[in-house]
Amino acid sequence: KAGVTQTPRYLIKTRGQQVTLSCSPISGHRSVSWYQQTPGQGLQFLFEYFSETQRNKGNFPGRFSGRQFSNSRSEMNVSTLELGDSALYLCASSSTGSENIQYFGAGTRLSVL
Amino acid sequence: AQSVTQLGSHVSVSEGALVLLRCNYSSSVPPYLFWYVQYPNQGLQLLLKYTSAATLVKGINGFEAEFKKSETSFHLTKPSAHMSDAAEYFCAVSPIKAAGNKLTFGGGTRVLVKP
Numbered sequence: 001k002a003g004v005t006q007t008p009r010y011l012i013k014t015r016g017q018q019v020t021l022s023c024s025p026i027s028g029h030r031s032v033s034w035y036q037q038t039p040g041q042g043l044q045f046l047f048e049y050f051s052e053t054q055r056n057k058g059n060f061p062g063r064f065s066g067r068q069f070s071n072s073r074s075e076m077n078v079s080t081l082e083l084g085d086s087a088l089y090l091c092a093s094s095s096t097g098s099e100n101i102q103y104f105g106a107g108t109r110l111s112v113l
Numbered sequence: 114a115q116s117v118t119q120l121g122s123h124v125s126v127s128e129g130a131l132v133l134l135r136c137n138y139s140s141s142v143p144p145y146l147f148w149y150v151q152y153p154n155q156g157l158q159l160l161l162k163y164t165s166a167a168t169l170v171k172g173i174n175g176f177e178a179e180f181k182k183s184e185t186s187f188h189l190t191k192p193s194a195h196m197s198d199a200a201e202y203f204c205a206v207s208p209i210k211a212a213g214n215k216l217t218f219g220g221g222t223r224v225l226v227k228p
Contacts, residue, residue, distance in 0.1 A: 056214070
C-alpha cells in the first residue's frame with residue numbers, strides 16, 4: 001500500500017501570497033489531519049477532515065483553511081502569507097476505528113520570504 | 114485540555130548504551146499514547162502505541178514503552194543505542210472517547226548517538 005503523499009515537498013512564497021498544499025491519504029483512509037511544525041511552537045494541530053467535512057479544528061487564524069474531496073484527498077490553503085507561516089506542514093491519515101493511529105506523510109516545507 | 118511534557122529537549126547517549134526518553138501527560142482519563150520518530154527532512158514514523166491493552170508496549174527498532182497510570186507517564190526505552198537511532202522523538206496523546214483524530218504532541222527530544 002502506498003503511504004501518505006504530500007505535494008509539493010518544497011515551496012517558496014513571498015509575503016501576501018497564498019498557497020495550496022495537497023495530501024493524498026493511504027488508500028481506504030477517510031480521515032485526513034494537518035499539522036504545522038516550527039522550531040518555536042513545535043507540532044500543532046491545524047484541522048481534520050472526515051468524509052469531506054471538517055471534524056476538528058485547532059487554534060489557527062481563518063487564513064488557514066482546508067477541504068477534502070470525495071476520494072479523501074485533501075488540500076490546505078493559506079492566504080495572505082506571513083513570515084511566521086514558514087514551517088513544515090504535515091498531513092496524516094487514519095482509518096475508521098484505528099484507535100486514532102495516524103500515519104504521516106513526508107511533509108511540505110514552506111518558506112515565506 | 115490534554116498536554117504532554119517531554120523532559121529534556123536533547124539527549125546524548127553512547128552507542129550500545131541505554132536510551133531513555135521521558136514523557137508525562139496531563140489528562141483527566143488515560144488517553145491513547147504514542148511515540149513517533151522523525152528523521153531529518155522526513156515526516157513522523159510511528160514507533161509504538163498504547164491503546165489500553167498491555168501496559169508494556171513493544172514497538173519497532175527495539176523500542177518499548179511502559180504506561181504507568183499512577184505516574185501519568187509513558188517513557189520510551191531501548192536497551193542498546195545504535196547510530197541509526199539518532200533522530201527526534203515525539204510523544205503524543207489522543208483522547209479515547211472523542212470524535213475524530215487530534216494528536217497533542219510534546220516538544221520533542223533530539224537524540225544524539227556517540228560512537
